[in-house]
Structure formats: structure tokens, C-alpha cells
Amino acid sequence: MFHGFYNLASGMLYQNRNLNTISNNMVNTSTPGYKSDRMVSTTFKDEILYRNGNLNKNNATQIGSLSSIRAVGLTKTSYNQGNVEETGENLDFALTKPGFFAVQDTKGNRLYTRNGSFQIDQEGYLCLSSLGRVLGEDGNPIEMTTDHISVDKSGNIYEVPLKGLGKEEDGADSEEEEPQLLGKIGVFDFNDYNQLVKGNNGTFTTTADGNAVDGGIQWKSLERSNSDPIDQMTAMMTSQRASQSAAQVLKMYDQLMGKIVSDIGRV
Numbered sequence: 001m002f003h004g005f006y007n008l009a010s011g012m013l014y015q016n017r018n019l020n021t022i023s024n025n026m027v028n029t030s031t032p033g034y035k036s037d038r039m040v041s042t043t044f045k046d047e048i049l050y051r052n053g054n055l056n057k058n059n060a061t062q063i064g065s066l067s068s069i070r071a072v073g074l075t076k077t078s079y080n081q082g083n084v085e086e087t088g089e090n091l092d093f094a095l096t097k098p099g100f101f102a103v104q105d106t107k108g109n110r111l112y113t114r115n116g117s118f119q120i121d122q123e124g125y126l127c128l129s130s131l132g133r134v135l136g137e138d139g140n141p142i143e144m145t146t147d148h149i150s151v152d153k154s155g156n157i158y159e160v161p162l163k164g165l166g167k168e169e170d171g172a173d174s175e176e177e178e179p180q181l182l183g184k185i186g187v188f189d190f191n192d193y194n195q196l197v198k199g200n201n202g203t204f205t206t207t208a209d210g211n212a213v214d215g216g217i218q219w220k221s222l223e224r225s226n227s228d229p230i231d232q233m234t235a236m237m238t239s240q241r242a243s244q245s246a247a248q249v250l251k252m253y254d255q256l257m258g259k260i261v262s263d264i265g266r267v
Helices: 002-027 228-267
Strands: 035-050 061-077 084-086 093-095 100-104 111-112 119-120 127-130 132-134 149-151 156-159 179-185 187-189 218-219 221-223
Touching: 002 035, 002 228, 093 100, 100 127, 111 119, 149 218
Parallel strands: 093 221
Antiparallel strands: 035 061, 084 221, 093 218, 100 111, 100 132, 100 187, 119 127, 127 132, 149 156, 156 179
């Protein structure tokens, strides 16, 4: 009888944490480069059941096992590629291959993300809003003198001279300026994604050193979240119903136990 209390109560706690994970996925369905999470359950403290005699306790026979509590095993992150959508914005970048952009926060910590919706901060550095400065392949922040740029597939950022600003006073064109290299966006990948620790805003941290790779940078585009709102809504409804069912059965257990205690008290 008491095993039912353990199973139902632990099931409700698990579903509550599962709903938090699903809610976070739904909130970030519009966050560029976000990778969705899925909670995996396990059992806690399995018990093995044996059968033996009333008098002779030797040669017990195993007849099965029993799990009393359902617990969270791990939270699995899906690194599947999200849809790439063209935005036309000069400071938008999408990765079409495995890898992460590197961002350095104000404390000097390095964060990794697939979110390529960049801006230029007040000091003229390429940055990811509210997180930090984007790092180049050399590990240093990329200084931007202008947002009038061109970018190749390798992530090299070139300053493009504005047309009409290089003319002589007499109307003759001056010597055409060559595009200047401002920096190369760093893309880093890891051999073992289990080393990545997920943080806020779809970022990851790790103590491992990432390897510089070709991330297949697509300029003027963004990778969308791989969290499907329809799938997440379906999972949320399933989890809510499981939690409600456990609560109803738990109430029945409580009423049954109360009846047993009251009946025994009358004897």
C-alpha cells in the first residue's frame, strides 16, 4: 500500500520538473540558435524480491524487483540543426554546420552559442546583446569600424568602402580602396558535447578547449530554434494529464488509508 504513495508522489514531482523543462523550450521557440531539452526519467533505489520458506530461510529464490520512486535521470539536449532563415540584416550570421560562436562576458568568461544575432557595442566591438563580445578565431574580440561590411563563408569580415566618398574635388575618381579585413568570426566545436553545461539564453559553458572549425557561416541569416512549439504543446498536455491522474489516485489512496485506520479503531 505504501509503495503506491511513493510511486504517485514521486511521479508528481517528476512531472512538475518536466513541465519546467517543456515551458523553457516553449519560451525559447523564437530564440535564434536555441537547442531544446528533454527530461529522461529513471528509478531510485530498486528493491529485489526473494521467496523463501517460513522456517528454512536458505536457498531464497529471486522472484522480481520493485521500484519505489521515479526520479530525474538526466536532461538531454538536442543539438539538431534548426531551420536557417534569411533576414537581410548585415550583422546576422547562421551556422549551417556543427560548432558554436564564442562570446566573452564582462567577467572574462567564455560562453558558446548558436545565436548569431549580433550588434556593435558602444566601444565598436561585435557583440551579442546582454551577453558579451563575439570572439574571433584568434580568441580576441572583433573590433568593428563600421557595419558596412561583407562576409565570406569562412567568416572573414571585410569593411566595404562607401561609394562616392573617394572622389576628388574636381570630380575625378580617386584610386579605388580595397576592402579591409576587420577580423574572422571564430567557430568552435567539441569532441564530446556531454562536457557542455547549458546556461541561460541558450548558451553553454565548458572547461574543455574548443577546436576551431568551419561552421558554414551564412551571412544575413539566422538559425532558428529547433524547439517545435506543436511538439512542446503536446508534451505539456501529456505531462499535465499524468500529473493530474497521479494526484487523483493519490487522493483515493489517502481516503482508503483513512478508512482503514478508522475501521481498525472501531475493533
